[in-house]
Amino acid sequence: MSDPEPPVRILRRGRLMVVTLSRPAQHNAIDHTMLSALGAALDEAEADPALRSVVLEGNAEVFCSGLDLEAALAGGAMGQPAAEAGARRYLALLRRFTRSPKIIACRVAGRCEAGGIGFVAAADFAVAEPGASFRLSEALIGLLPATLMPFLIRRTGFRTAYRMTLAAPWLGPQEALAAGLVDAAGPGAAEALRHLLLGCERVPERTVAAAKAYFDGLAPITREIEDYAVGRIGSLLADPDAAARIHDLMAQGVWQGAGRGGLR
Template identity: 80%
Template sequence: MEGPVQLSRRGRLLVLRLHRPEAHNAIDSAMLLAIDAALDLAEADPAIRTVLLEGNAEVFCTGLDLKAALGGGDGPMDPAAAERGARQYLAVLRRFTRSPKIIACRVAGRCEAGGIGFVAAADFAVAEPGASFRLSEALIGLLPATLMPFLIRRVGFRTAYRLTLAAPLLGPAEALTAGLVDAAGPAAPEALRHLLLGSERVPERTVGAAKAYFDALAPITAEMEECAVGRISSMLADPEAAARIRGLMAQGVWQGGRAMTP
């Protein structure tokens, strides 16, 4: 049986392909556990220098699997379950920023909501010609709370605020302008190759030291993390938000085949 993350080795590169096609690569606990296990594998192998996270040609990741999270009833998400999920997701993002391995994201399709958190926490990210990006949470009455400390650190406060409230759909060039990715368009694969070749010349201990130093300069504090977890947990447990999410899913515009529009 195929898992939610497929692994392949390419020399010094470990590729993690998100593989939940039936759920448009939405995030669930099993996916986060699989990413965490893959990082364990990479960090135990000195021959691996880089971990590359990717999706498929249509979808990179559409964020939290809200259909599974809300369950089959008509009420909101259980607050304790919401908190556990938020902490698990945050821990993976935090691990990206602390791993002595280079973490990169290659986005070829849709990247929405929590999928942007993976990009924001990565060391490098590229957007291929078919990529699109949207922080869509506000459109359903939520906020991208858990990923926000990482996004602010990547693109700055004002851009993160605009992407949250306006929820614009960004193409590759716009994502590059926003600072969300490091290269975009047809040149993205070659740009990623050069980024990774350059970083692989840096000793692993120096990579880890650089991450620790920059984290000290622009820290994501325990207080920030608790604020993020508390905010998204309370919102997911809100009946009004749950009703709106279910309505959008019934229309097929949330984690479905059609793009969300404001």
């Protein structure tokens, strides 16, 4: 029996590591194997002084569709301790993006929803190619984007993050740029990212780390905020009513994988 496909693929290009999310059958949904693989990729990058940047990408159809709810809720509502443990692992990865001495960037070419937006929000830079689209869809199924929200507020500001949560609009590349979610958009996005990364290579790695620590101190995400976020999503995922609604939506084929015409 062959080994399962890894949840990420890693390619080295000189001083750059490209990490491609690779769970296409699950629409690049986040599970514990993906979190572990992304953590291992960062371990590898941070152990190599010759490497300066890590770019996270998906495929042309989907960047990341968020938490793999089908797997997480396969047996019904999660127990709150298990839900909180998973949320804390995800939050720890986002936190690591903001503290890594490497430049972390996201290149989004397809659909980016829910927890996928957390990757974008926590990255140092993000760009949206012409086919990219973004949405916080959690509220539509009775959840909240609680764990990623401290990072999104730092990136876009409170009002934009609040609107994205309650109205759950789809944002195209230019809308994402106007919202401050990404740093470049459209046909020139990949080239803009290349120039950003080249510019950062002129800065010593220790200065990158110092800059991240300094800016983190200006807009801190405290342990109290982290605990509040983890506890909030933990209680929601443990709610049997929320689990039942999610199962109903998945049975109707209007949750993960539905795309822009699906969950409304």
